[in-house]
Amino acid sequence: MDTKxxxxxxxxxxxxxxxxxxxxxxxxxxxDWKDMATITVVFHSIRLILxxxxxxxxxxxxxxxxxxxxxxxxxxxxxxxxxxxxxREKLKTLGYLD
Numbered sequence: 001m002d003t004k005x006x007x008x009x010x011x012x013x014x015x016x017x018x019x020x021x022x023x024x025x026x027x028x029x030x031x032d033w034k035d036m037a038t039i040t041v042v043f044h045s046i047r048l049i050l051x052x053x054x055x056x057x058x059x060x061x062x063x064x065x066x067x068x069x070x071x072x073x074x075x076x077x078x079x080x081x082x083x084x085x086x087x088r089e090k091l092k093t094l095g096y097l098d
Contacts, residue, residue: 019044069094 002010022043026036073090091097 015044069096 019040023036023040026039030036
């Protein structure tokens, strides 16, 4: 798993690459800096908004998500001895403990 800094770095460099590429293609087609800038800004603004909603929709879909084996346990913030016993029993059931 990547660190948050690495993920941000990858996201930013990928987006910069996309902006430069679209800007170059737009300029080669239009031969106009203003049109190139308009196309690039509009396109990437729309993509930013669509990607947000795309991610929000996918967050609601459980398909393909890995679930922590203890995710269903009702645990309080401060673990009690009873909580610890429930966790041990669950881990034994799942084969993580002997």
